[in-house]
Amino acid sequence: GAGVSQSPSNKVTEKGKDVELRCDPISGHTALYWYRQSLGQGLEFLIYFQGNSAPDKSGLPSDRFSAERTGGSVSTLTIQRTQQEDSAVYLCASSTGQGANNQPQHFGDGTRLSIL
């Protein structure tokens, strides 16, 4: 069956531009997560969506980062006025049920973002 799909797979942009990253979760998965993986560092939690509940935005590093999830399915992560330190792989994951505990998260292959 289809897994988590992310697009684009690669994005190169100039400093100061805005970027949008897209995630299509596994069908029927109510929970959706965004993580960031920087070179030499572990995955860093950014934001969590569960059904119609208010998202957990506690991991967003600055107000330049925002995310939305429309219709309980597709999610878009937006980074405004990109900086070089935003360069990383942005990973999306989805799972069944509520919360990260108990239910394994299934990841997409990520968007590799490079800021020139």
Next chain:
Amino acid sequence: EDQVTQSPEALRLQEGESSSLNCSYTVSGLRGLFWYRQDPGKGPEFLFTLYSAGEEKEKERLKATLTKKESFLHITAPKPEDSATYLCAVVGRGGATNKLIFGTGTLLAVQP
């Protein structure tokens, strides 16, 4: 603060040479410990979930075990296709319970 430390950072094995990867964790009440495999340019692939000390899970040449302070991923008679980065992550009861806390991984290379 919840924390995960993996060791070694990198491990090189000969095909058939068994070994273990370590994941030490500090968490305010463990809700689950997860092992993932990550290949270059790909997202993490789920392997195992462990919930309580003494629990063990197996899949092919891999076996994961859990104590109150650490988890081991045992690799028996590895093959070159087992080469990957292995990630460990935990979910705790305190703080933000909706996120996985990841270690930085162990890069495993199995030579034929």
